[in-house]
Amino acid sequence: MAIKGDTLFINTGPLLEIYDVTDRENPVKISELSFGDNNIGGLDVKDNYLYVLHEGGISIVDVSNVSNPIVIGWNYFEEPRYFHLGFQATVKGDYLYVVVPDRFVIYDVSNPYNPIELGHFSQPSGTNAKFRRFDISGNYAFIAECYGVPAHLYIVNISDPSNPMEVTRIPQGGRNGWGDVAIDEERNIMFALEYREVLHAYDITNISNPVELGTLGSYIPEENPIQPVDSMLLDGNFIYASAYYYGAYIIDVSDPSNMSIYSKACVNCEFPKAGYVEDIIKDEKYLYIAHECGGFSITNASDLKNPDPITWVPTHGRFDSLIVKDNYLLTVAEDEFLVIDVSDPEEPEFVYKPFIWGRGEIQPVRDNYAFLPSWSMWRLIDISDPANIKVVKDYEEYHYTEGVLRNNRMYAIQGGQFWNRFLIFDATDLANMTLIGEYCLIPGVSPPCHVDEPDAEYLPYSIDVKGDYAYIGVGTEHGIWIFNVSDPSNIEKVGEILDGSYIPAITIYGNYMYAFDCHDLIAFDISDPANPVETDRVDIGIYHPPGPHPIQKWKNYLVIYGEELMLINISDPAHPFLEKTYKITREGAPQTSGNGPFVWFEGDYLYAMDGWRSIYVFKYGEEDTTPPEIKNLGVEVDIFSATITWQTDKAADSLIKYGTEPGNYTKNAYIPTKTKNHSMTLEGLEPNTTYYFVVQSTDWNGNKNETTELSFTTKPDIYPPVITIINPKEGERIIGGTTEITVKIETDEIAYCQYGESDFNYGEGIDFPQQGTTLHSFNLSVSDGKSYTFYYKCKDKYGNIGNAVHHFSVASEWWDYFDDETKVESKDSIEISNGSVKIKFPDNKFYPTKDARISPFSGRNTGTADLAVGDSDQYRTLIEFSLPNIGGEIGTVKLHLYAYKTQNPSYNHTIYVHLLKGSFDEYHVNWTYRNETEKWQ
Numbered sequence: 001m002a003i004k005g006d007t008l009f010i011n012t013g014p015l016l017e018i019y020d021v022t023d024r025e026n027p028v029k030i031s032e033l034s035f036g037d038n039n040i041g042g043l044d045v046k047d048n049y050l051y052v053l054h055e056g057g058i059s060i061v062d063v064s065n066v067s068n069p070i071v072i073g074w075n076y077f078e079e080p081r082y083f084h085l086g087f088q089a090t091v092k093g094d095y096l097y098v099v100v101p102d103r104f105v106i107y108d109v110s111n112p113y114n115p116i117e118l119g120h121f122s123q124p125s126g127t128n129a130k131f132r133r134f135d136i137s138g139n140y141a142f143i144a145e146c147y148g149v150p151a152h153l154y155i156v157n158i159s160d161p162s163n164p165m166e167v168t169r170i171p172q173g174g175r176n177g178w179g180d181v182a183i184d185e186e187r188n189i190m191f192a193l194e195y196r197e198v199l200h201a202y203d204i205t206n207i208s209n210p211v212e213l214g215t216l217g218s219y220i221p222e223e224n225p226i227q228p229v230d231s232m233l234l235d236g237n238f239i240y241a242s243a244y245y246y247g248a249y250i251i252d253v254s255d256p257s258n259m260s261i262y263s264k265a266c267v268n269c270e271f272p273k274a275g276y277v278e279d280i281i282k283d284e285k286y287l288y289i290a291h292e293c294g295g296f297s298i299t300n301a302s303d304l305k306n307p308d309p310i311t312w313v314p315t316h317g318r319f320d321s322l323i324v325k326d327n328y329l330l331t332v333a334e335d336e337f338l339v340i341d342v343s344d345p346e347e348p349e350f351v352y353k354p355f356i357w358g359r360g361e362i363q364p365v366r367d368n369y370a371f372l373p374s375w376s377m378w379r380l381i382d383i384s385d386p387a388n389i390k391v392v393k394d395y396e397e398y399h400y401t402e403g404v405l406r407n408n409r410m411y412a413i414q415g416g417q418f419w420n421r422f423l424i425f426d427a428t429d430l431a432n433m434t435l436i437g438e439y440c441l442i443p444g445v446s447p448p449c450h451v452d453e454p455d456a457e458y459l460p461y462s463i464d465v466k467g468d469y470a471y472i473g474v475g476t477e478h479g480i481w482i483f484n485v486s487d488p489s490n491i492e493k494v495g496e497i498l499d500g501s502y503i504p505a506i507t508i509y510g511n512y513m514y515a516f517d518c519h520d521l522i523a524f525d526i527s528d529p530a531n532p533v534e535t536d537r538v539d540i541g542i543y544h545p546p547g548p549h550p551i552q553k554w555k556n557y558l559v560i561y562g563e564e565l566m567l568i569n570i571s572d573p574a575h576p577f578l579e580k581t582y583k584i585t586r587e588g589a590p591q592t593s594g595n596g597p598f599v600w601f602e603g604d605y606l607y608a609m610d611g612w613r614s615i616y617v618f619k620y621g622e623e624d625t626t627p628p629e630i631k632n633l634g635v636e637v638d639i640f641s642a643t644i645t646w647q648t649d650k651a652a653d654s655l656i657k658y659g660t661e662p663g664n665y666t667k668n669a670y671i672p673t674k675t676k677n678h679s680m681t682l683e684g685l686e687p688n689t690t691y692y693f694v695v696q697s698t699d700w701n702g703n704k705n706e707t708t709e710l711s712f713t714t715k716p717d718i719y720p721p722v723i724t725i726i727n728p729k730e731g732e733r734i735i736g737g738t739t740e741i742t743v744k745i746e747t748d749e750i751a752y753c754q755y756g757e758s759d760f761n762y763g764e765g766i767d768f769p770q771q772g773t774t775l776h777s778f779n780l781s782v783s784d785g786k787s788y789t790f791y792y793k794c795k796d797k798y799g800n801i802g803n804a805v806h807h808f809s810v811a812s813e814w815w816d817y818f819d820d821e822t823k824v825e826s827k828d829s830i831e832i833s834n835g836s837v838k839i840k841f842p843d844n845k846f847y848p849t850k851d852a853r854i855s856p857f858s859g860r861n862t863g864t865a866d867l868a869v870g871d872s873d874q875y876r877t878l879i880e881f882s883l884p885n886i887g888g889e890i891g892t893v894k895l896h897l898y899a900y901k902t903q904n905p906s907y908n909h910t911i912y913v914h915l916l917k918g919s920f921d922e923y924h925v926n927w928t929y930r931n932e933t934e935k936w937q
Helices: none
Strands: 002-004 007-012 015-020 028-034 040-046 049-054 057-062 070-076 088-092 095-100 103-108 116-122 130-137 140-146 153-157 165-170 178-184 189-194 198-203 211-217 229-235 238-243 247-252 260-266 280-282 286-290 296-300 308-313 321-325 328-333 336-341 349-356 363-366 369-373 378-382 390-395 401-406 409-414 421-426 434-440 460-466 469-474 480-484 492-497 505-509 512-516 520-525 533-539 552-554 557-561 565-569 577-582 599-602 605-609 615-619 630-637 641-659 667-683 690-698 704-706 710-713 723-727 732-734 740-756 773-781 787-795 801-810 830-833 836-839 850-854 876-880
Touching (some): 002 040, 002 280, 015 040, 028 667, 040 095, 049 088, 049 095, 095 130, 103 130, 189 229, 238 280, 238 286, 260 308, 321 363, 321 599, 321 605, 363 401, 369 401, 401 460, 409 460, 421 460, 460 505, 460 512, 469 505, 469 512, 505 552, 552 599, 630 690, 667 690, 723 801, 740 801
Parallel strands (some): 040 088, 130 178, 732 801
Antiparallel strands (some): 002 007, 007 015, 015 028, 040 049, 049 057, 057 070, 088 095, 095 103, 103 116, 130 140, 140 153, 140 178, 153 165, 189 198, 198 211, 229 238, 238 247, 247 260, 280 286, 286 296, 296 308, 328 336, 336 349, 369 378, 378 390, 401 409, 409 421, 421 434, 460 469, 469 480, 505 512, 512 520, 520 533, 557 565, 565 577, 599 605, 605 615, 630 641, 641 667, 641 690, 690 710, 740 773, 830 836, 850 876
């Protein structure tokens, strides 16, 4: 994440999302930019540039207009670096520093259109760990290595960016390595975090020999006060750390020998779906936490002792499963259920999010219905109109449940380690299914099959049904159990096959069952359902299919998705064979918590996902080698910008190379998002200038097309600078006694300004001290009782001159002593004594005209009984009064409340007073419903 003012930048996989967080409780998404195949690993922002580290390399994005982010510079790796967790980009001065799994890289970004790699520090050999995070201090980089062994913390001399050199290293950090590092430059202290274990403080006065000062944490998880912490940010005497499945820990490090937890922000308590955490950043008042695949949260940390999580915004997270119906793709994406229009498969378009959801999958059961298994419930949805999905029923008692529908019966398995059972429902009415059969998979347990201690040995992983027989993959070592279900009230286990094997997937087509044991796809003849006969095996273990995962049928193939997509020919169903594999996504099948479809065939189109990154669309057929056709190119010019539009006959990216000389293109504008309709606005152009450019588009298959050189000329600037008067305000009367002021004006563009006390021609006035800027000021001596008029003229660099006239005055000095009563114009309700004027206040106090007590308990509302406040906010008191007419303005009203009884006086009590609008009926007011005349703020 990165923050600039009220703009938050965050990545979700390969998608850069930009939010307006002016209202921290209600962030509003402004725009997005996709980096295609490349997950984003780090963001930093400086001035009008966002620096993006992604798997393909680095990109620099112009965010001067956050509604129109455009990539203007890039430097790609020789080959992609794969990651989805915890990597970092930091810009300091003219240098950009990044870490990827195997190296720390330094770039010169002084020209954002042409970032240049200066040098890198490669990860030493002999480890399976990965570089994760770093900090920069002076001539040194401090690099944390994590996710393996051995994992070190490296101190690297970067005084020569072309040749970073290791100074020293701190050995293995805990079980997982070093999660993060932060440097306190004022105190020469390095804080280093062992990933989710121990925080260390080191004195680095001698950079070659760090000396440990103190620790916080423990290697015993149950005894570790900072066990969930994985990333951190140092600010002053506090470390702000993101905490796994919690939120944020604020750690007091003012004494590095005695560090302690100062406070915690439990984001997960307020927003339960904000689970995982990763990056953490802050501004003056707020903490921003990236929840990995669960969106981001904002916490008000203005009171460090009581940080308050105020909002959570879900993002698509990781994709768990998908189906396609009527040109709409429906997908479960961690905490969201999304609907995507794929009527044009080359340009999928997000439609809407029907509801927030939990981890799980989507399983179609009939044409117009689907079930959503999850960790919390089993939801039935109506998908007859994908653009208007409706929740039909939540079967809340059936979490971790999935099933197959055969005729009017639902055959389901429920896991979760505390149930582990086989269920049969009468599904004649899907919205009101009734349980008609139950079988406990844990030996010795009777229905309702619940156990108090978790049992993973007999977890059900897969199920399919043929006729009166059900086949269930049980546990990781119990193979497939066969059940006779002809009488659902008396489910009978009749056999076992593949004992000792883990069977995460089973599917039946005709008289053949296919089972996957994480190495082979095994074919069984089940013409005698109680006695399956193995007919053949296909070794597919090398392609590493994931755990529970449906085996789909397409044409004459079984389709299994692992590191590659496998097409297994079943034209002879007894003897399947692997005919072809396709490398369709970078990481292959997702390692997700859902068991639903990871691929879906619709005609000749294949929809696939790789979990952390994206959903992909492929078309079956010959490889496409044809470049996209560029057509209908148009240019709309303005004074400082030009919008270039074009179309392509297939989805492709958008690149414009341009400059002010033919053939010499010094700048780029690039949008990686693939589309058929392209529009890019080039901003910051010079007026009345000819630009030469070429347009280039590259499709998903790498086919590229580029136009011949074209040109456009921007419009001349004929508009003068607009002058805004800042101080004193136009017509302002300055308080008497003032002797000097600063006169300030502002122009809407860089200008050269002059002023005078009478009108003048530009060139004849007095120059403002500041020239060639937008803020202009001069100091002026002033006198009481005098009026001033100033004339301003400002010229921009194109010769346009703007004018403004400024009037203000200084009042006569205030009289502090009234020895002469003639100085007082009105004497109502005042008295003059000894040279002072005093307002006459009434001698007596005034009292409320109405009062009432209200409570959420209706019997406690009253306008006649004793007033009360508190009692866990069960009582509130309303008071109405009118101020007496005493003349002049009233500065303060004091409310005196006299308590005759206080329950629990040992507790602290805070009484809040709120101003209400309008009046109320004291004999009929209540907590919930207000009368017509009552208007509360």
